[in-house]
Structure formats: C-alpha cells, structure tokens
Amino acid sequence: MNELHYLFNPRSIAVIGASDKPASIGARTLENLFDHSRYDGSIYLVSATRSELRGQRCYASIVDVPQTPDVAIVVIPAQSAVQVLQECAEKGVKFAVVLSSGFGEAGEQGQRLEAQIKQISAQSGMRIYGPNCPGACNINARLGMTFSPSFPHDLRPGPLGIATQGGGLGRNLMQAMERGIGVALWSSSGNEADLQVADFIDYMADAPDIKVILTLVEGIKDGAKFVAALQKAARNGKPVVALKVGRSEYGQRAAASHTASITGAAEVNSAALKQLGVIEVDDIDELIDVGWLLNRHMPDGRSDIAIYCSSGGAAALTADIVGQRGVRLTEFAPATVERLAALLPGYAAIGNPVDTTTAVLSNEQLMDSTLLAVCSDPGVALVLLPVTIDYGTTTEKMAQAVSRVQKESPVPILPIWMSDRNGKAFSMYAEDGIVPAKSIGKAVKAVRRWMDYGKWRTQTHPQHWKPWPTLGRAAPQGATPLSLSEGNAKSWLAENGLPVPRSALATSAQEAVREAAAIGFPVVAKVSSATLTHKSDIGGVFVNLRDAGAVHEAWNTIMENVHRHAPGAKVDGLLIEEMLPAGGVEVLIGVSRDPVFGHVITFGLGGIYVEVFKDVTRRLLPLQREEATAMLGEIRSSALLEGVRGGPSADVAALIDVLMKVSDFVGRHADAIDEIDLNPVWVGPKGEGAYVLDAVIVGRQSDDEAARR
Secondary structure (H helix, E strand, O other): OOOOHHHHOOOEEEEEOOOOOOOOHHHHHHHHHHOOOOOOOEEEEEOOOOOEEOOEEEEOOHHHOOOOOOEEEEOOOHHHHHHHHHHHHHHOOOEEEEOOOOOHHHHHHHHHHHHHHHHHHHHHOOEEEOOOOOEEEEOOOOEEEEOOOOHHHOOOOOOEEEEEOOOHHHHHHHHHHHHOOOEEEEEEOOOOOOOOHHHHHHHHHHOOOOOEEEEEEOOOOOHHHHHHHHHHHHHOOOOEEEEEOOOOHHHHHHHHHHHOOOOOOHHHHHHHHHHOOOEEOOOHHHHHHHHHHHHHOOOOOOOEEEEEEOOHHHHHHHHHHHHHOOOEEOOOOHHHHHHHHHHOOOOOEOOOOEEOHHHHHHOHHHHHHHHHHHHOOOOOOOEEEEEOOOOOHHHHHHHHHHHHHHHHOOOOEEEEEOOOOOOHHHHHHHHOOOOOEOOHHHHHHHHHHHHHHHHHHHHOOHHHOOOOOOOOOOOOOOOEEEEOOHHHHHHHHHHOOOOOOOEEEEOOHHHHHHHHHHHOOOEEEEEEOOOOOOOHHHOOEEEEEOOHHHHHHHHHHHHHHHHHHOOOOOOOEEEEEEOOOOOOEEEEEEEEEEOOOEEEEEEEEOOHHHHOOOOEEEEEOOOOHHHHHHHHHHOOOOHHHHOOOOOOOEOHHHHHHHHHHHHHHHHHOHHHEEEEEEEEEEEOEOOOOEEEOOEEEEEEEOHHHHHHO
C-alpha cells in the first residue's frame, strides 16, 4: 500500500479551526465535509472558542480528541499553526493538511514559520500537505478536504489524477468536468513544506482508479524524487501529461515568486520530461485534451489518421492543419474505398479526407455504416470528425450516431466542435465520454502529442532503466573545485575507454620536436594549461605541422601569444598531438550538472551549428543506447552525418559508442564531475572511428585528495 493511502482515504479526520462563521475557511471546510462529501469515517471538531458545532462536540485541542485521526485539517492562522502541528505530531497524526496561508509566501516571518513546520515533519515523521493550499479532493471517494466553494459543483468522477502546485489553475483543470472530463483525485501541494507534486504523482502511479496523470508544475524542489515518481508511472504504464511553468524568463520569475521553487533551465526540463516519457504541453486546454484522449485510447505507435466530415471546406481546412502539424493521413485500403463508393453519393469525396456531403445528415444509418468503414480501415489510428455548426436536432442525431459507432470502432473518434454555440449535441458527446476538442488546431495538436507518446511507448523500455548515482542530486558540498588541463583530461578519458589521438606533453621546444617525430608528422601543437580553456582565441593552437622546424617555430609563437594575451596563466608546456585525416564531421558532446536533475548530456554539431543555431539535443544521464541513437537524429543538421552531395556518411556507430562511454565515465566518477566539454569530437567516414580532439573537465575533489596533490 502506498504511504499516502490514508491521506486520500482517511479513516478519521480532525478539523482544527472548525467554525460556523459564514464564508470562513473553517465553515466552508465543514460544509464540504458534512454536506457535500459522502464520508462514513469519524470527524472530530477542534475549536478554541466553541463547545459544539453542527450538533457535535468540539474539543479545545487535538490533544483532547479521543482517537488519533489519520488526517488533521488545519485552518487556523499561521502564527498559531506551528504549535498545533507540534501537538498533532505528538498525538501521532499521520497527515496534516494545512490550508492556512502566511508561510513561505509571506516574507521572512512566514519563511521562519515554514522552516519550523518542516522541522516538525522531519523530526516526527508526520507528513505535511501544504501550507497555503486549497486542500485535497478525492472525487471518486466523494471526499473534499477543502474550503473551496466550488467543491460541490466539481464532482464528476473519472480516471484522471491531477497534481498541481497552485490552487487556482488546479481548480481550473477540475472544472473541465463541464466538458465531460472525469477526475479521480486532485492534489494541490501549495508551498510544499513537506509533500510535493512528486509524492502525489508517485501515489497516482499506484492508484488503481487512476489511468492518466495530469500535472502542472511551477518548480521542482527535489529532482531525484520527481524523477523517481515519473519512472514509476512509466514502469506502471501510466501516461503523465505535464505543463511546466517557467519556460521563459517572465514565467521563471513569476513561478519563483509564487512557490519559491527551482524552476530550472527550460531546455533541460523539457529534455528530462521527454526522456521520462512525459508529454509536455503548452497550455491548460491542451493538458485536458491530451489527457482525455490518452484515457479514451492508448496509442499503439501507429501515426496515420483519417478525417470524416460533411463539410468540404472543413475537411480541407482540417487536412491542411494536419499536414502543418506533421500528422499523416492514411491511404485507405481498397476495401474501404469500395465500401464508401458503394454507400455514398457519386459526388462525395471518398479518399482521405472523406467529405460525405450533407447526405449523412438526413440518413443516420448511412453515417453509421460509412463512419464505421473509415474507423475499421487497417491503416487508421484515429478519426477526426469536424462539426462545423450546431444544427439542433440534426446535430444531436449525428452525435448519437457517433456514439453508436464508437462502441464498435477499434480506434477513437475525436469530434471537433467548431461552433461557439454549445448545443445539446455537445453535452451528448460529453456524457458518452467522447469529449470534443474546441478547435481544429487544438485537436490536431493533441493528436500529435498522443501519437508521439505511442511512438515512445513502442521504442522505450522503462523496466530496463539503469540506476544513476547522482540523478537529481545536488553537487557534494565541502569539495575543492578542480579544473584539468587538456592533457590530463584526455588521459583520464583514455583510462575510461574514450578514444583520443596519440599525444604527449612537451616542456621545451626540443622535447616538442622529439615527441612530434615519435608520433609522426603532421601534428597539432596546443598550449597546455588548466586555466586556459579557449586556447585558439589567444593563438595557442597550431595545426598541420609537417616537420621539426614547424614544430619549433610553433613553440616560440605559442609561448609569445600566451605571454601577451594571458601573462598570468600557469603553462605546463605544449601538448603535441596526432593530426587526424582531412574530412570528417566535428561534433560537440557536453555534460553539465543541472541543479534539479543532476548530470545532463548535450550533443550537437560543432562550429556555427552550436554557436549560431543552438542546434543541440539533451538527455539526462545515464544514456540507454537507443537514446544515444535517437539524439543523432534529433538535431536539425543531422543530414550532415549521413553524407551530403555524394559524400561518405559519418561513422555513426563509433559516435554512439563515444556517447555511451561518456555516460559510463560520468557514472563512475559522478561526484567528481561538474562539467565536461568535448569540442570538437572528430567523426570520420564510416569505419574510421571517432576521436575526442579537445577536452575540458571541471569538477571537484575531496579535501583529502586536494591535500595529496
């Protein structure tokens, strides 16, 4: 049983701050529990001023309550709440739902109070929900531990679990019930003094009555916990649809001021969510559209759809938007075409999209047979059905036909209600669970997300995900920063199986000439220094040195350049390195430690492709081989790896091996590594391998290790 079971299904509840003052938080909480919930457990009322409420005895303190409740709902001012929470902990209460505000969101004094309740939770083991939250709503159990006056109006049960931080947007999601959306549970974590969105996703991943999880996240306080919850959902086959606030600078500032959470780098957040199978969306309505479509039918990886419509203009517009979104229209099987041709008038369009004309509006049986024929085509994964106008009874009969066909159809039918007039037919769709999208664009966007998730499901195996030593963990404290010279960095990489060119460190011009001769001309000469990371910018790199004289001259010139541009730099000498053949492709591989998710790997083509076009893709570490393979195809300039204008394709297999070896290297030395910059990595034509040409490693070492150096 999940540890939060008795939070959402308590056997007994205490309300601390119970009241009958009209419109007060205490009174509204009692109304929702007594008048609008169907709760058969014990409810204890605690009030410092009343001896009786609603015909029940009031206790002066939680200490006086005869039974230890599973949940204490706290609705008293923040200043008094700390002492009350301490008493709850001493009483043995499992969960405290703190509806009160005036904590971390209310300045320094509130932050001190919140720190105290965090300490109470940590020391006692009592879990705290909130503070500064609207409470919890278990709709399937008809239990509202909330002060919201909307609770009695938002009671359509269903299979969606909703986990949010904010209350207003969470209630907005709940009110999608008006469209026919059924919700099992809503948790709104508020300031997250203890329990976080991640805890609720973890619970929903186990809950048998929840099929799809929707989450709206402003910030992530514990990356490791968040990742673990998403991994559990993926392993349990439950889709998670997420709207992450903080994707722009404005959003990051607003989210921080609202919840004081870490919003993180938007690019890393999106990469992490995608890797973990989370469907990231752009807006509230999209969150609902995608979540309900996933609830209706789990995608199987197929990516072709059909359009069925009685309006030629709407059919053409829908097809146009489908094409713009990168969704494909299937080519019907011959049997489907024959069936439609036999049933529809000769002037109807029987390809894809299907324009039935108005013939089906006066003939329900014709709509049943032709729509089912389209749904049954072997190449169709979903059918879009634009409804342009509310025709009253005609549209109602159409909705009835769609509902009949949906019961027999092997694929989902998604109506698109294009009119601003929500007639009875709209409600008929909703009551049958066939919730319409509100525009063509929104419908097609939801379908694209749905299909992308189906592709992820067929290509990814969450059960095989490796554990990772620092996934979502902050960098270790008390360590000494460490920056390696290129030579030392490459030696460390080579020890861990990464391919680097042959090289040697020279501390004099004469030694540079000897090492070059031993390696074999031509060679590359680079200044070796742990403090100079951009060596080319100061004239610290010479390439294609073909004889001893060129090497000697390079020594003198490089040393002069360094003295002129970086006079205080500590220089070890010159790194003399094998010159790789002409041709090949240069790529970038980088690793950084994200404050939320831990180590992240970045891949892209080098040069202008990174600096100008920002053409990169990212993954959390560790990498799976299929993820490394997918990264190569995700950058916009991936065609350069395949060979252009008759040129040879790059050694993609060797490049994937390098990505995997970088992942393994970081895994073995995770605490010691903060950043890796391998730029460029040279990838030769197929069969010639891939080599790290330049390497920067920034990390940390323990104080004991620093003392030994």
